[in-house]
Amino acid sequence: MNPRERVEEALRLRQPDRVPVHPHISRWAAKLTGSTVQDYYLKPEVMVQSQKTAWRLLGHEVVYIGSDITVEAQALGCQSSFPPQGPPMVVKPVLEDAARLPSLKPPKPRENRRMSLVLEALRRAEEEFRKSELMICGDVVGPLTLAGYLRGAENLVRDVARSSSHLPALLELATETIVSYAEEQVESGAHMVLINDPMASGSFVSPEHYRLYAAPYQRRIASCLRELGAYTMLHICGNTSERLGLMAETGIHALSLDAKVDLQFAKETVGKKVCIAGNLDPVRVLMEGKPEDVKREAAGAIEKAGGGGGFILMPGCGVPEPVPAENLKAMMDAVRAHGLYR
Numbered sequence: 001m002n003p004r005e006r007v008e009e010a011l012r013l014r015q016p017d018r019v020p021v022h023p024h025i026s027r028w029a030a031k032l033t034g035s036t037v038q039d040y041y042l043k044p045e046v047m048v049q050s051q052k053t054a055w056r057l058l059g060h061e062v063v064y065i066g067s068d069i070t071v072e073a074q075a076l077g078c079q080s081s082f083p084p085q086g087p088p089m090v091v092k093p094v095l096e097d098a099a100r101l102p103s104l105k106p107p108k109p110r111e112n113r114r115m116s117l118v119l120e121a122l123r124r125a126e127e128e129f130r131k132s133e134l135m136i137c138g139d140v141v142g143p144l145t146l147a148g149y150l151r152g153a154e155n156l157v158r159d160v161a162r163s164s165s166h167l168p169a170l171l172e173l174a175t176e177t178i179v180s181y182a183e184e185q186v187e188s189g190a191h192m193v194l195i196n197d198p199m200a201s202g203s204f205v206s207p208e209h210y211r212l213y214a215a216p217y218q219r220r221i222a223s224c225l226r227e228l229g230a231y232t233m234l235h236i237c238g239n240t241s242e243r244l245g246l247m248a249e250t251g252i253h254a255l256s257l258d259a260k261v262d263l264q265f266a267k268e269t270v271g272k273k274v275c276i277a278g279n280l281d282p283v284r285v286l287m288e289g290k291p292e293d294v295k296r297e298a299a300g301a302i303e304k305a306g307g308g309g310g311f312i313l314m315p316g317c318g319v320p321e322p323v324p325a326e327n328l329k330a331m332m333d334a335v336r337a338h339g340l341y342r
Ligand SMILES: [Zn+2]
Pocket: 235, 236, 237, 238, 258, 316, 317, 318
């Protein structure tokens, strides 16, 4: 079974030869090639070379061509800053005044600078890793999160609480932007797209508001990509235990769960509907733990959610830069020792 087939089996809720790994590394990989965060995000050749170096070191299944989560917001006109040592940040929303909404149109991904750099990185990655048969994973932001960047988080939380009349049009604009960008990612070589939707968590919206304002739009992204033969994975930060059922009903193939969710509970609740991916604590285990701690936690995760397949071992969120390489190697060792199905 090649690496991509291993992941596909898990995404189809079947049992591969062993548990596959998506290490959720983006700019962590930059340090392996001595590159800056800026170069990693702005030079496709640096991103791909860094990912290749990481893969040679770890031997995982999924290559993540993930950018920072401000790309779509920038493309729609939000002002951003790009500190030399950190990821870009949105510094001024474009729709503090919601009356401006009709003036915004979804960008054309190939004509937008940051989006086209990601598409170029995907094309290079597809070529680079074709022979090794790895799975290439792109990423987009979720509709509610993009709406939060456009309006400003506080404004969006207020919009949701009041069910503001402009909310459907705002979420339509966000979804249309994301769908066209995600489709271009698939055209450029992504086999799977990770949807990062931190604003769809319990810290921002209730399960009922999730059902109304997050789920229908996530569902549309999943179904558009499914039509192209691509897979989707949904990542929402924080404890999502009370909305797992709603998340699983969006038609997304896999849920990438934060370390705050109990994997056994997730497997029992939605494991027959959706592939479970997770959820080593990126800070407490991967950053602060020793390799033995990582191995023990990874074995525990496999024990809780690996039974019968439909499981991908993954950190509970993006891997922070200070995480020692030894700990990610330990994650791979654990899967080779405890994640074999036959
Ligand atoms: Zn997260």
